[in-house]
Amino acid sequence: MPEVSVTNLGHDLYLIDALMHDRPERLACYLFDTPERVLVECGPSRSISHLFEALDYLGIDDVATLAVTHIHLDHAGGAGHFAARFPTARVAVHTLGAPHLADPARLLASATRIYGEEGMGQYWGPMEPLDPARLLVLDEGDRLSLGGGRSLEVMYTPGHAKHHLVYLEGESGACLVGDEIGVAFPHGHAIQPDTPPPDFDPVAITAQLRRIAARHPAFLGLAHFGPHFDPPRALAEAEERLWEAVAWVEAADPAQDPAPAYRDWVIAGHRSRGTPDEEIAKYDDHTFWGMQPAGIRRWLDRREPPATAASAS
Ligand SMILES: [Zn+2]
Numbered sequence: 490m491p492e493v494s495v496t497n498l499g500h501d502l503y504l505i506d507a508l509m510h511d512r513p514e515r516l517a518c519y520l521f522d523t524p525e526r527v528l529v530e531c532g533p534s535r536s537i538s539h540l541f542e543a544l545d546y547l548g549i550d551d552v553a554t555l556a557v558t559h560i561h562l563d564h565a566g567g568a569g570h571f572a573a574r575f576p577t578a579r580v581a582v583h584t585l586g587a588p589h590l591a592d593p594a595r596l597l598a599s600a601t602r603i604y605g606e607e608g609m610g611q612y613w614g615p616m617e618p619l620d621p622a623r624l625l626v627l628d629e630g631d632r633l634s635l636g637g638g639r640s641l642e643v644m645y646t647p648g649h650a651k652h653h654l655v656y657l658e659g660e661s662g663a664c665l666v667g668d669e670i671g672v673a674f675p676h677g678h679a680i681q682p683d684t685p686p687p688d689f690d691p692v693a694i695t696a697q698l699r700r701i702a703a704r705h706p707a708f709l710g711l712a713h714f715g716p717h718f719d720p721p722r723a724l725a726e727a728e729e730r731l732w733e734a735v736a737w738v739e740a741a742d743p744a745q746d747p748a749p750a751y752r753d754w755v756i757a758g759h760r761s762r763g764t765p766d767e768e769i770a771k772y773d774d775h776t777f778w779g780m781q782p783a784g785i786r787r788w789l790d791r792r793e794p795p796a797t798a799a800s801a802s
Contacts, residue, residue, distance in 0.1 A: 511536065
């Protein structure tokens with residue numbers, strides 16, 4: 490079992506490795522250890538004891554707000570357990586995610602269809618409903634106080650999920666991007682989009698990547714995994730990989746399961762761009778490959794057909 494892993498990013502901001510799936514560098518939580526403490530992401534209940542150990546290690550006995558970027562289980566599944574451990578904390582979430590934290594039955598049912606009962610226990614664990622009185626519903630332009638004159642600015646960033654938020658902070662220059670730009674392989678920082686059903690929308694993601702770039706953050710804090718200190722490069726790479734992936738799925742035979750060939754193609758691409766094999770292996774190991782082309786296919790099947798010359802006249 491790995492030890493507690495905490496990194497000081499400066500400006501009272503800490504990266505806490507949530508040791509999701511009992512592995513390092515699967516999920517990053519970000520703690521602003523400010524007068525009003527805000528923790529971004531808590532991870533699934535299955536691994537939340539690791540987060541509690543890290544908070545104990547830092548001497549944190551109260552947190553004002555747990556702010557999740559979105560309600561996927563790897564980010565927010567443990568929110569109810571967190572709220573029980575920190576009884577004065579609020580849980581901040583986008584409007585469209587809030588009902589699922591108050592009543593996670595539908596979220597859990599759809600996840601169980603994907604992962605199965607065994608997978609749910611192995612990866613995520615149970616989800617406790619949150620008292621709606623503890624929810625803080627956020628939307629574009631809202632600000633979450635950190636105390637001492639600092640605050641997190643909220644961007645509403647549908648694209649990876651329709652309930653996705655990004656958090657910006659001025660003093661540290663942090664832009665905590667959740668899953669919006671994708672996954673950065675640990676250390677190597679090769680970017681790969683994260684394209685699960687049902688909400689994945691590459692047009693929306695592209696708009697968010699450009700909005701984030703326009704804010705000129707000092708660094709991007711990815712959930713999977715860690716800080717990326719060259720935002721313009723990461724955002725450009727994310728956009729390029731995103732549309733390559735869409736084009737690959739669009740060209741694939743819809744009658745065949747695309748996952749094995751998609752996996753081979755993604756891995757070959759990263760290898761050809763010089764990403765070290767051990768980084769690729771870590772990414773391969775934590776990726777649910779079936780979900781990636783499935784989300785793209787769903788978007789392709791649902792998108793509006795392009796307007797033809799005849800219908801435009
Ligand atoms: Zn996600």
